[in-house]
Every structure is written in structure tokens, then in C-alpha cells.
Amino acid sequence: MKRTLTFFAVVPKGMESLLLDELKALGAGGGRASRSGAFFQGDLETGYRACLWLRTANRVLLRLAHFRAETPEALYEGVRDIRWIEHIEPDGSLAVDFNASRSKINHTRYGALKVKDAVVDQLREQYGTRPSVDLLRPDIRLNVYLLKDEATLSLDLSGESLHKRGYREEGGPAPLKENLAAAILMRAGWPEIARRGGGLIDPMTGSGTLPIEAALMAGDVAPGLLREYFGFLNWKGHRPEIWERLLEEARKRRAAGLRRLPPIVGYDADSKAVRNAAAHVERAGLRGAVHVERRELAVLVPHPAMKDRPGLVVLNPPYGERLGEVSELRSLYAALGMRLKTQFSGWRASLLTGNVELGKGMGLRAEKKYSFYNGPLECKLLNFRIEAEWFVETEGRISRSAPAAFRTRLDPAAEMLANRLRKNLKRLRKVFKNEAVACFRVYDRDLPEYAVAVDIYGKWVHVQEYKAPDTVETEKAEARLRQALTVVEEVLGVPEGNVFLKVRSRQRGKAQYGKHGHRGVFHEVDDNHCRFLVNFTDYIDTGLFLDQRITRSLIRDLAQGKRFLNLFCYTGTATVAAASGGARSTTSVDASSVYLDWARRNLALNGLSLDRHFFYQADVLTWLRDENRGYDLIFVDPPTFSNSKRLPSVLDVQRDHVALIRSAARALNRDGILLFSSNYRKFKMDVEGLKGFRVEDLSRITLPPDFEKRPRMHHLWKITKATD
Secondary structure, three states, X not given: OOOOEEEXXXXXXXXXXXXXXXXXXXXXXXXXXXOOEEEEEEOXXXXXXXXXXXXXXXXXXXXXXXXXXXXXXXXXXXXXXXXXXXXXXXXXXXXXXXXXXXXXXXXXXXXXXXXXXXXXXXXXXXXXXXXXXXXXXXXXXXXXXXXXXXXXXXXXXXXXXXXXXXXXXXXXXXXXXHHHHHHHHHHOOHHHHHXXXXXXXXXXXXXXXXXXXXXXXXXXXXXXXXXXXXXXXXXXXXXXXXXXXXXHHHHHXXXXXXXXXXXXXXXXXXXXXXXXXXXXXXXXXXXOOEEEEEOOHHXXXXXXXXXXXXXXXXXXXXXXXXXXXXXXXXXXXXHHHHHHHHHOOOOEEEEEEOOHHHHHOOOEOOOEEEEEEEOOEEEEEEEEEOOHHHEOOOOOOOOOOOOHHHOOOOOHHHHHHHHHHHHHHHHHHHHOOOOOOOEEEEEEOOOOOOOEXXXXXXXXXXXXXXXXXOOOOHHHHHHHHHHHHHHHHHHHOOOHHHEEEEEEOOOOHHHHHOEOOOOOOOEEEEXXXXXXXXXXXXXXXXXXXXXXXXXXXXXXXXXXXXXXXXXXXXXXXHHHHHHHOOOOEEEEEEOOHHHHHHHHHHHHHOXXXXXXXXXXXXXXXXXXXXXXXXXXXXXXXXXXXXXXXOOXXXXXXXXXXXXXXXXXXXXXXXXXXXXXXXXXXXXXXXXXXXXXXXXXXXXXXXXOHHHOOOHHHOEEEEEEEOOO
């Protein structure tokens, strides 16, 4: 006759009812929910099966004893009453987990020490040797929970947390634990969706946990099948024949289940995340069963394998507590809601968020909400039906491709913005009709209510929001920005995925030239018969200064047969202009290796060999002191302010421009030309400080028509050595 044992499965808060459902499906008896877990009964096979198949649990504990322990001595004696030789060899290893609540013994380390001493002392007295302590993978792990001075002593059959399935390396930013991912999928209704043949997409997959857990669940794969260690494997009460039979059964179920998997896909915009997810898929034995690839949220659509098979979109996006600030995430949630409403009609969606207010910006009313804990943070799982009756009209960013029933209605001020954009676009296209201009500014704070700059880069649009004054309410500013984005898409006729938003504010120190992201995505654009790489996401500027369009044309016209020097070369756009104009050679100097590499790529993009084009990573002033002379054309475009660690001192363009120009002019041939540029709005050229030079202001004649309303941001001087 099989012996009935009592077990306790530990589960994160909020998952107790899901755990009970799992235990019932496993055939466990006497399931009863308790704080952070559930009691159940059965034979040893039931305990093994729970370790192998429970998806939500952290641990499975086998109760060994229950006794009163008001004092350390009572705790010690209660543990010594157990015959430990039945559980562990005298020279084996053990570890103790001790927790107490509302009890006289409340020091966890002291309580664990008394339990360990009781086991060790008994075995040493009887056999002359004692077990050692192994905190990582002991032969047995004991668990003691003291509640109101009542001690429950258990053997931890799991050994280590069951969320460690064996397919994922530890670490990574803000990982989603496997058992939480499983609970999300259960609450999202994934098992039933999978049975109907519906697929699953995680558009922000990170390490791939949600798609992998979805495949294990839909493929009837035991979550513990890959684990190499359980707490019972070296326990003296272990029954290997039972365990091997359960493993063989699980392997057969896995082989059959994976043959009927629906399509499961994970996307992420981060290439490194995609590589990690693919490695985890491989380790989980799910190659060919789970597909992962790099894809931006802005172009999210159902995978071709899911055509006419509505499924589940599930994700764990940042929510302002871990990976981003709330104000920066509202547009992400709004964009997600729009992609769901326009591309996933008839699907279900589930989103875990620690900020329900962000979820409201999706323009969808949640059908159900569930509470979970992601570590210590309470989160809500929002379940959505992607059907018109659940759509909510919001002020969020709405694509013009959205159905009329839920498109944002523009307020009168936004209509004025739309009219201004149309007027500017018509005027500029007429001006550029006979020119090869594909990159230009179409709007720059023309209306006080909409403090944004809108730049067209071919088929892409770059929107820069200037930070609103503190006197403007945050909610009002954000609503205006969402309206502006809607207008931009409507009037300029670009898809939502081709619009990039950046918030600009007054920067200090290194921040004004620092990196803002790490996506590393570049786009090729044409500008005045040259091609350039631009980056819309990672830096304050895109890599192509639009106000220097005519300046680059001037450099190209002057460079024929000349030795050209580009100081503070940035991404080398002026170098490309000189080289394409027939310069005999070019030299580009910048303190940043990133910008120099970008400049080399720009030259290569234009089919320009690097044989006659040279690049130096150095502080400009230091490099000029050591450099040979003999340049015919020099372009100097310093930052307004820089305290780069590569510079020997802080550079202030207003204070230091005379010294900089004189230093650069020493590298200039007698008849050479130096072009000095600055975008500092308050800049004033110190002509008196440049005696011995002829200084000609070209700012007005090199100001492009799309920047006529902002003339103070563009300055250019032609400087030559005086001949008299």
C-alpha cells in the first residue's frame, strides 16, 4: 500500500489559484491554497511529478515533521527527533533554509544554524563523522518555516527554484522569470488558443522567455525536463526507478507534442537580445519550433505563418520602473495600441505592466486584469480583445491608416498645424524643384502651441520636441505632442514606422554630444548628389546637419584639386563633399572614434576610395601643433562647448574661437581658404582679434531657405590671410 505524504508547493504571490489548477491536473489530492503556495497530498511519485511538471511553482517541499518550538532548544530537539540516517549519509552535504513569522525565534541565520547543528550532532555522535554544508547543490536541502512558534520541517525536493528550467543563462537586464511567464500565458488563455491552432507573437521578447514557455506549454513539454539537479537525487529516500519512468513518459509526450505546435514568434529591436533569445531557444531544444528575429515595434504585423489564424500577442514592455521613464514610454504604449488595432483584428493581447496608466494610453479597454508580482513590484496583467467594441478613443498617437471609428480627432490648434505644414511643404518643394534636395526642414516651432522641429530625410521624418517650459502642464504638453505626431503622419504621407521622435532640452557638459540610445540602426539618404548614413535614435543629432547644405556645396565647389582639412569632422559630411568635388586629398580629425568610423562609412557609401583620405583620432588643437602645413582648404566646425576626456581643457567656442582659428590658419597655405562654422545662436565673431586676416561673413548667403526663420543657428565665415 502506497504511503500518503503531505507536500507544500511554494509559488509567487498572486499565482496560488493557478497552482491549484496545475495540481488538480496532475492528480494530486487534497489541494488547499495557503499564503504563497498550496498544500497537497499523494505518494512519492506525486511529489516527483510536481517537481517535473509544475510551471508556476518555485519549490516542492515534502513535510517531515511538525512540532512546537518556542525556544532554540525546542527547535534543536524537534529536529533531532528525526532519524537523519534515513535521509543523508554521515559524510554527505546539506543546506538549511529558515523563515519565521510572528514567533519568538525571528533571526533566520540563527534558526538555520540550530537546525543544522541538530542534524550534524546526531550523525556525528552515532557514526563519528558529520555532513558538510553546501549552499549551492547539497545532497539534501531542508526547509523550516516557523509560524506562531509552530515549526514545519520539510525536505526541499526541488533543491533550487523550479523557475530555473535549464535553458537560460543567468543575468541580463530585468529578466522575466520563467514561472511568471508561464502564469502570464495561463491567464492570457494561451493553452486554449494553442489548442485551436492560433499562434503567438512576443514583439519585445528580450531573452525569449515568453515564446519559449509558450512552446513548452503548447508542446506538452515538462518544464523540468532539462534540469540536471533536483533536491531528491542524492536523498537516501529517493526511488530512481519511479523518477526514470516519469522522465521517459515526459520525453514521449514532448516528442508527440512538439509535432503539433502552432507558430510561435519572438521579435525584438535589439540585435543582442535576439541573439540571446535564439541561444536560449537552442538550449531549450526548440530550434524550428520557436522563431526569433530582429524587428521594430513600429512594423509589427502577424507572421506569414499566422495568416487567417488569430492568436495571442503577449509582452512585458518597460513600464517606467526598470528600464525607462514614464514620460518617455507613453508614445511606445500608444504605438503598440495602434499596431494592435490596425494589424491584429480578432486577436487577443496580454500585457504585463507595473503602470496601469501607461496601459490606458493604448486606446484599448481591458477585458480582464490580474495582479502579479515581478520581484517586489506589483504588476497588472491586462488582457485585451482586439475587436472594435473594445476600442477606446484617446488622445494617443493614431496612424492615418487606422479605421475612422477610432482615429484621433484633431483640435483646432492641431488643424492649424496641419495647414502650416501643408503650406511650408508646398513652398519648399517649389523652391527645391530643380535641386537634388531630399533632406530639409519643413517646420520649426512656427506655432507656439507646437514647439517641434520636423525634418524630412527622404522617406523618413525626424521630429524633435523642444521641452515645454515648466509653466506648461505635462499632460497638456504630451497631448499636444501626440496631436503633432498624428498631423505629421497625415500631412507628410509617411507610415508610422518611418516617423522618429526625439525630445530636445538644454544640455550641459558632455550630455549635449552624448549618446542617447544603443539601437545602432542607420538609414541611407541622398543629399545634393551625395549619400549619407543617418541615425534617428541614438544621438541628439542625426549625423547630417541640414542647415549646412549650401555650405557643403560651397566646399565641393572650392575643393577641386585641393588638399582639404576637416577639423572636428563629426560624421565626415564635409569630407564627402570635398572628396566628391575632386579634392586631391582629405584629412579628417575628431576626438571620437565612433564619428571617425561613421565618416569612413560615409565615404565608402559614395564609392570614394580611402587611399587619399586620412583620418586621425585626436584633440584638434594638439594635432594642429604637431601637423605639417600645406592645406589649401580648411573647414572648422567646433562644438559649442566640450569637456571631452580627450581634451586637455574645456573648449568654449565663443571664448576660444580666435585661438582656434589662428592655430588652424597656421596649417593653411598662403592663398588658402579657411571656413569657420558655428551653430551657437549667440555667437559673435571677434574680427578685431583676427588682425592679419580677411574675414568675410557668408552666413546669410549660405543659409538654406528652410532655415530662413532661424538665421541665428547658422554662422559661416570665409577667412583668408591678408596680403597687404
